[in-house]
Amino acid sequence: MKKIVKRLVVVLTLFLITAQFLAAGGQKSQASGGTGNSAISTRDGKTYTADSFGYKPVENTTGKQVRIAVLCVQNNPFWSDVTAGVYAAQAVLGLSKYNGVVDYISINDFNGQDFSDAIEACIVKGYNAITTVGVADSIVPAIDKAVNAGIPVYTFNSDTGRPSKRTAFVGQDLYGAGRQNGETLAQLIGGKGKVAIITGLFSVNAHELRRLGGIEGLQKYPDITILNAVESHDSADEAYMATKNFITANPDLKGIYVTAGGTPGAAKALQELNKKDSIALVCFDTYAELIPYIRGGEIKSTLTQDPFGQGSDPVILAFNQVVTGKAQVTGNAFTKMDNVTPANVDQYFPR
16 A cells, blocks of 8 residues: 555656646747658757757667656856757657657756656656756665666766766766866966855766866965855855855955856846955856857956757657667766857857
8 A cells, every 4th residue: 555655746746847837938949841851840940850969869770769868957147048959859759760769857956756756756757767956865776676677777967976876977077167266266367366156056966976077176276265165056146145245254255166056146246346356256157148248348257168069969868878878978978168258159149
């Protein structure tokens, strides 16, 4: 009886999460030609083919449909580009030569229990593969349960700190990226002065790797003082207040390092306080809200992490593994990093 009740709970969890996403406007992308094998257009109006991704999908000759679940977060603007990658893969794999179905399941925040419940529900629903943000170590038992049931799992954007049976992680070299940003910030402030760190959540492994990597990069300069980090929970409003609080408590502040979401708030605070010339801000990503702040000089340097690829590549890799029975990539599949600054932003984002 307990097992039956538990299964009903996890199935209901998946249903509610999916219903919530659909109510918010989510929908499956449609191929422009229906069931053809040519280029197709996803809901964002762009055209994609099998060559649009970091990995090319193999033709599905198994005679069976491949069903993949994608578990993703939507707590700040960065994720819109990840979602675009998922939808592009969804549209291409929906062609008859691939016979794939990709279900996007949106989860509100980095809640390990919600992700664990969703993975459990995906097992019950009989998905052939799962891709998920590795939000917390608490999801490792659910990942391992899926793999033990013959369902390959890929993590993206953030991996769990604790080892799991997942096939591969697709995302940024998080510690290395943090170290690079720390060194960049140190150079921007001339190797001396006080530096503040605003992270997303201490509980998210990706944010911690970036924070610790940044500290390593900064600690190479003995004249830099690193202030105690604070969380913004990926909120622009919280990062805005944190920036103002740091400046109030430290009028001689020289640098700010934002490890995750919330960067627009920090940049806005520097803009309002007219501090862009005296305080250097470094961060990650280039979503639309950040571009004006990069051009305006409030953001001195940002590292990209290919969010589109983080959405699409694990889906394609999972699909190929199900079709061929072999993993194309194991371990880490690190995404490309570009350094975008006020000096080169127009090269990446022409006016």
